Amino acid sequence: MSTLAVAKRDFLDVRRAKLVWAPVALYTLFMVLFFWGQSTSSEPDFYAVLWSLLGVGGALVVPLIALVAAYLSIAGERESGSIKFTLGAPVDRSAVVLGKLLSRSGVVLAGLGVSFVVGTGIAQVLVPEMTFEYADYAIFIGVTLLYALAYVAVAVAISAATATRSRAMAGGIGFFFVFNLVWNFLPVSPTQMLEFVLEELGRNPDNYEHLLEFVFSVSPTGAYLNSTKLFMSDRFLEGVGTANSAGDPFYIQGWFMIVILAAWVVVPLGLGSWRFEHAQLG
Numbered sequence: 001m002s003t004l005a006v007a008k009r010d011f012l013d014v015r016r017a018k019l020v021w022a023p024v025a026l027y028t029l030f031m032v033l034f035f036w037g038q039s040t041s042s043e044p045d046f047y048a049v050l051w052s053l054l055g056v057g058g059a060l061v062v063p064l065i066a067l068v069a070a071y072l073s074i075a076g077e078r079e080s081g082s083i084k085f086t087l088g089a090p091v092d093r094s095a096v097v098l099g100k101l102l103s104r105s106g107v108v109l110a111g112l113g114v115s116f117v118v119g120t121g122i123a124q125v126l127v128p129e130m131t132f133e134y135a136d137y138a139i140f141i142g143v144t145l146l147y148a149l150a151y152v153a154v155a156v157a158i159s160a161a162t163a164t165r166s167r168a169m170a171g172g173i174g175f176f177f178v179f180n181l182v183w184n185f186l187p188v189s190p191t192q193m194l195e196f197v198l199e200e201l202g203r204n205p206d207n208y209e210h211l212l213e214f215v216f217s218v219s220p221t222g223a224y225l226n227s228t229k230l231f232m233s234d235r236f237l238e239g240v241g242t243a244n245s246a247g248d249p250f251y252i253q254g255w256f257m258i259v260i261l262a263a264w265v266v267v268p269l270g271l272g273s274w275r276f277e278h279a280q281l282g
Helices: 003-014 018-038 046-070 075-080 083-087 093-126 134-161 165-184 190-201 208-217 220-230 234-240 254-277
Strands: none
Touching (some): 003 093, 018 046, 018 093, 046 134, 046 165, 046 220, 046 234, 075 083, 093 134, 134 220, 165 220, 190 208
């Protein structure tokens, strides 16, 4: 059995799962609500909608869609014992991990694609006077899909590294809590702790603010939120205080956020695959 065969079989099994499609419906609802909110404005702002979607999608819905879709991809089969049937096809373990990534990513990206199509269509009916910046919108969609892919890869990696459903769930929740809520939103974030330490030591290096922004961007959510420099207008970014600067170092520029998100696809998947290769399946 090849990687594609594993992906096809798994895709057919998971595509009808209501638990996967419910968050997708929620994301679509948020899109419609944010666009509808602009219908009461005398000057509807397209970028304000993207900004709202970044906050809600980046903080909650996109990670939820990805984690729900993928956290049991391998751990569920290991606990039930059906993984032995898959590996008896025969197929090597790395092909199983990659096949699960392809299938679960397919479901998540297809669901988000439906959300964007439906949400955009309804938005053009609700707010016909809004000017859509389609080039920037396409970049936003592309970055959002990459962000979702990063979370799917993390969830598959956690699933590959754990032997039971409960451990996979705990790993997914733990990752979300640490690298989403704690890292980017709570007052005990690494950024704020580093800032406190540097101020206590009386050391403020020349790239002090840039360093803090980079630490914020190390998490998938931080990189996603700081990718705004790729598709948001300078006028809007100036209004919210995150405008581009010609002197920004490369590691906080918009294009480097794509590199960070890509790393969140590759590195966890490699570690999870390595752990699965050496796991005792009972």
